[in-house]
Amino acid sequence: MSGSSGTSGLFPLRASNDDSSGEVSDRNGPLAKAWASFRKLLAKLWNILLKPFRLLQSMLTKADKDEGAAEAKDEPLQEEVAITEVENIAVEEDAADAVPADVLEVAKEEAKEEEQPTPAPAKEAGAEPSADTAKTPRQATAATDLSGNWTIIVDDAFTSQYDEYLRKLGQPMLVRTVANTVIGSTKEEAIQSEGGQRLFIRGMNVRGSWERELEASEQMVDDLPDGAERENAHAVEGHVLKPMTTADGEEVEVAAWWEDNGKVHHSWVVGGKKYGGGDFENKRYLTDRGSILVCESTFHPEEEGREDARVTWRFLREGAIYGDAAVQLPNIFDVLKKGEAEEKEPSDILPKAGVLVGDIMDDVAASSGTSDGVPIAARTDLIEEAIERESWVPPSGDRWAISAPGVDLTGKWKIIVTEQFKQRYERFLQSLGQPLIVRGAAVVLIGNTREETKQSDGGRTLYIKGVNAKGIWERTLTSSGSDFDTTLVPNVDGSYDHDQVPIESADSERVVAESWWEDGGTVHVSWTRNVKKYGGGAFESKRYLENDGNVYVCESTFHPDDPDREASFLKWKFLREGSAFMLKDQ
Secondary structure, eight states: OOGGGSOOSSSOOOOOTTOOSSOSOOTTSHHHHHHHHHHHHHHHHHHHHHHHHHHHHHHHHHHHHHHTOHHHHHHHHHHHHHHHHHHHHHHHTTHHHHSOHHHHHHHHHHHHHHHSOOOOOOOOTTOOOOTTTSOOOOBSSOSSOOOEEEEEOOOHHHHHHHHHHHHHTTOOHHHHHHHHHHGGGOEEEEEEEGGGTEEEEEEEOSSOEEEEEEEBOOOOGGGSOOTHHHHTSOTTTTSOOEEEEOTTSOEEEEEEEEETTTTEEEEEEEEEOGGGSEEEEEEEEEETTTTEEEEEEEEEESSTTOOOEEEEEEEEETTOOOOOTTOOOTTTSOOOOHHHHHHHSOTTSSOSTTOOOSOOOTTSSOOTTEETTEEHHHHHHHHHHHHHHHOOOOOSSSOBSSOOTTOOOOEEEEEOOOHHHHHHHHHHHHHTTOOHHHHHHHHHHGGGOEEEEEEEGGGTEEEEEEEOSSOEEEEEEEBOSBOSSOOOOOOTTSOOOOOOEEEEOTTSOEEEEEEEEETTTTEEEEEEEEEOGGGSEEEEEEEEEETTTTEEEEEEEEEESSTTSOOEEEEEEEEETTOOOOOTTO
16 A cells, blocks of 8 residues: 555545545544544634734724724734634645545634624713723712822832922922922821812921812813814813912912713812913822822923923822832831930930920020010120129220120030921021922921031131031121221211121122121121022121020021012021020929
């Protein structure tokens, strides 16, 4: 029997065209049926594997059609033909010669059934239109609840994004650095009511709290422009605009709505003038089964060609646990005992024994018989004692070039910070025109402020080195006025002519300073003139000692050039390094 007309050990071979002897294996035999069933199974498996690819292909084809790309639309059809040919190989390749007719027909019918495309699900009534044909519908009610108390999640990725966000808002590097340092204190409280139509938000940070209420509204389609203008319409078109005051005290308007079937709260603030002018957009939604509140913030500047500023805030719900080990949440897990907390405090901040760390009021040593916070009787006694002891003759006039005997501002000082001081400091910065983010950061870091003073030449020279979060600022003030040999008298208009010394301000401005001593040589007064910052003006400072020389006071006043602006005033108090000071009324 020739090899061409025999049978294989596993599969039947084709019969030759001239073979009529019936030596070929019976086509209805068990081996042929087994082979047909095997190929039928392969066809089913092949169709199952191709289903996801068909679905993807169908989606791509639909998208191409919607975009109107005719040439791209034809390619998926050709691929489908190719795929169909490949799968047909499994059931049609020479099947008529190897598989019985009845088995072959069954295999073909089942293959055809598998090849039938899956019908697209019918659209529900009122279903959301696809993104390529219409915008996401907007509604006034919610399908979720954003209510809760939230603490910000801060990690390296966020701080990097936040720094870039502030940079695009035009904030300098110092402000960005400070803001990243204190951003971890940010919290939010959200109260949602009336089915989501009202969303009350209270933001809390180092500066204080900022409250606002967002009222959602449906978009009135009839109010939108027609035709192509609708596509270019502002995002708030068709919505109700409500008045709102920003954290910076600006009067603006805001519109709000829900989208993504009530899962995403969208608000848009218009009319802002800060940061060069522009709109603020915010999208709020929940993730991680409601444990995390996400707020996507975008600043859209008015200036054409300027890039949008974006940042994504994430807040952890109070009581929830965040699984990222790199994130450290303040005051949740790290709870120290009082003794442990005291041991971890730097020893050089303030001496432990007898030092008051709490509230030191501005009226510590004040009474009804005081002038500028310094007891008049104490000053008089000081001068009289010096005259009696050394037969010292005071200079003439009200403004001296020298200090009284025993008055020495020399020392190393650390600022005394109380809640009252923080509030006054924040108001002082606000009156200077500083934005909210600068004020909040400055209030947090003000506790690191120190000064070193060195008085010499009888008070004629006063060296001051200020140390704070910004860096070090050094200047030397030279006093002029009445001395032992000269007397400074006022001009006809009551003004005085003092020596002006050029110095550099803390803001790196070149200014001039003039100084003298008054109140019998106990109070050092200096004026820094030609200041261009803060709208232009001059800084006046009065420095003197309290509490037996343990407290150093500096009264700062900014006198603006604008006559319509009020002067800004702040009293600083510093504790001498190494001294122990307690309130007399405690």
